[in-house]
Amino acid sequence: MRLNHHRASQLLSAYLDRELGPAETAAVQAHLLDCASCRAAYEGLRTTKELVGQLPVAEPPAGFWAAVRAPWLPRRAGAARIRGVFGRRVAWASAAAVLALALAATPLVKGTIDRLHASEIGVDLYVRQHAQAMGAEPFTDRAYLGLTTGDADLVLSGDAQPAGTAPR
Amino acid sequence: MARPNASQAVSYTTEELARYEAIVQRYARHVYNVAYRMAGNEADARDLAQETFLRVYRALRRVEPDAPLESWLYRIVSNLYIDLLRKRPRGRVESLDAPVDTPRGELLREMPDPGSSPEAIIEREQLDATIQRALGTLSPDLRMVVVLSDVEGYSYEEIAMFLRVPLGTVKSRLHRARQILQQRLGRYVEARRRGWEP
Numbered sequence: 001m002r003l004n005h006h007r008a009s010q011l012l013s014a015y016l017d018r019e020l021g022p023a024e025t026a027a028v029q030a031h032l033l034d035c036a037s038c039r040a041a042y043e044g045l046r047t048t049k050e051l052v053g054q055l056p057v058a059e060p061p062a063g064f065w066a067a068v069r070a071p072w073l074p075r076r077a078g079a080a081r082i083r084g085v086f087g088r089r090v091a092w093a094s095a096a097a098v099l100a101l102a103l104a105a106t107p108l109v110k111g112t113i114d115r116l117h118a119s120e121i122g123v124d125l126y127v128r129q130h131a132q133a134m135g136a137e138p139f140t141d142r143a144y145l146g147l148t149t150g151d152a153d154l155v156l157s158g159d160a161q162p163a164g165t166a167p168r
Numbered sequence: 169m170a171r172p173n174a175s176q177a178v179s180y181t182t183e184e185l186a187r188y189e190a191i192v193q194r195y196a197r198h199v200y201n202v203a204y205r206m207a208g209n210e211a212d213a214r215d216l217a218q219e220t221f222l223r224v225y226r227a228l229r230r231v232e233p234d235a236p237l238e239s240w241l242y243r244i245v246s247n248l249y250i251d252l253l254r255k256r257p258r259g260r261v262e263s264l265d266a267p268v269d270t271p272r273g274e275l276l277r278e279m280p281d282p283g284s285s286p287e288a289i290i291e292r293e294q295l296d297a298t299i300q301r302a303l304g305t306l307s308p309d310l311r312m313v314v315v316l317s318d319v320e321g322y323s324y325e326e327i328a329m330f331l332r333v334p335l336g337t338v339k340s341r342l343h344r345a346r347q348i349l350q351q352r353l354g355r356y357v358e359a360r361r362r363g364w365e366p
Binding site (some may be wrong): 010012014017019041044045046048049050051052053055056057058060061064065068069071072160163 | 178189192195196200201204205210213214217218221222225294295299300303314317318319321323324339340342343346347349350353356357360361
């Protein structure tokens, strides 16, 4: 098995950790004999691993053991920060629901204003009466569904408009 | 271990509480160490470790006696840490134990006890703080792999199992992590290669 420079350099950490199979190990060894830059890289990785490995074991602070042994006891405020993540998610979900509701209600409010406007300036009596009735009970207006889904080509005031233009 | 008080959500038998105590004895120090090396400061490490064991406590009846729990515990620590990062503004998770960069140079937040601080100890502590700070510059994914491998000494296969990632991912993350650390610790790596021991 023979490795090119790129492949061998990618395997240096695993070689250092003795995590390669026999064939790859032999191939990396052979490459290291030939390649000065890989030898330097290997030395750098080895020293880095050594430095990190010499970090002392972190000593838990006073009170840690008592708190871990009795997890049912109330904890200091800081610990709630981590548990609070779930609560915060619920809060975000509620906020999103309120926003979605507000967005859905916008066409209702806007539609009601448009209907009242149409009931005043509609070109014939039928349109004015219809607009007035639907303004009072917007959810019975079949056109409301169109408003909420963005199909707002409805011309309440009776003016002819080409499809695709916004209602007045 | 004392019997739980009335505020305890779950009531366990004495045997179950003894089992919980055994889990604490066996794993708490390692969990704290990993949490500390991930978070880089004592307050977050303590919170992460305590929350991890609260979850163990709540799930105690579902934990098989004598089953190895490393995989589960390190996954909890890792997920809790990522949650912690998400809920904080970017850059706010920093090492309280690392030196602080100021216009006048680096300041240590925690000064060593002058009564027991010969030069070598101070140098070692500064080096530890620098390594911890370099760890803090890695992404959580890379940091977890290097902590489990180079700090805790787990094999690639174990780390792959703990984190539920393929072996090749462990291999490439660890290599990448060491390359970044080597770059960040360049001065110390070079000094050590030349035979200078901090």
